[in-house]
Amino acid sequence: MADPSLEVCPDFTGDLFAAIREDLVNATGSTHQAVADRLRNVWVVDHEARVLEWNHQRDEEAQEEAEIERAQAAHEEEEHIAKEAEAEKDHLELEKKKPKMNSFNATATVGDAIAPRPSQYAIQKLNNFEYVELWYFSPEGCKEAMKMSRSMADDTFSLAKLNDQLTIRPSSAFKASRSAIPDHELSFSVFLRAKNLFLTQANAAKWPQTHLDALALFFWHLENHSIRNNSELGDLVIMHYASRVCLDWHDHLKRDKGFNIGIINETLLRSINEEIWDRVHSRTLVMSQN
Known part of the structure; x- marks a missing residue:
């Protein structure tokens, strides 16, 4: 349907409407000018009605389009919020899994003595609450652990399960020492020294x-x-x-x-x-x- 506001009123006084005017003059006894004015008035009333109807229809269509746009914008906003929430959730999950470095006391210094450190294998055993020979906590065991320690770049890695999650750990954490001996083959003096470090490390492992x-x-x-x-x-x-x-x-x-x-x-x-x-x-x- 074309926009009726663009229409132009016909010239009812012209030759095109001469025959219609003649018939109406004969039927009503009016003049040609009066008939032309009457035809123009009828056309104007009809034209104005159609323009009103057209404008009303355009307003309804505009409202419908605006409503659709608002609904679409609301839907897009909901999707945007949902994506941001999902991204934030993923970020928080990654932050939870990310290793944390503890803070330190700015006024504290290193202790007067540093306790010997057993091998990663022995520490892993303690972390898993498993039995491990006291030899690993003896001076000889700690010396071997220090001697055999390597940089992360030189060591090989293996998969380990920790808290239901797979983690990568140095292979040395899973290798028992070939030098380890049963507890009863230790000298008694070494046994006493080893058990002290064992208890210290077990406490650090949250036994x-x-x-x-x-x-x-x-x-x-x-x-x-x-x-x-x-x-x-x-x-x-x-x-x-x-x-x-x-x-x-x-x-x-x-x-x-x-x-x-x-x-x-x-x-x-x-x-x-x-x-x-x-x-x-x-x-x-x-x-x-x-």
């Missing part, structure tokens, strides 16, 4: 305080047990008891059947004592026969 207290009591009882003064093989007996009981304690903890390691089982201790003496007697007998 439960009840477990740390039981272990501290366990080592104290062994260090001060009367068998060390009453038997030539007392230290060896103590070492064998410690070696076996620590491993058995971890095995029971894994099965959720843990016991209080701080309580010394004198019956087991006597049994180990007899076993070691029998072993010594057997060796002595063999040597005498040869």
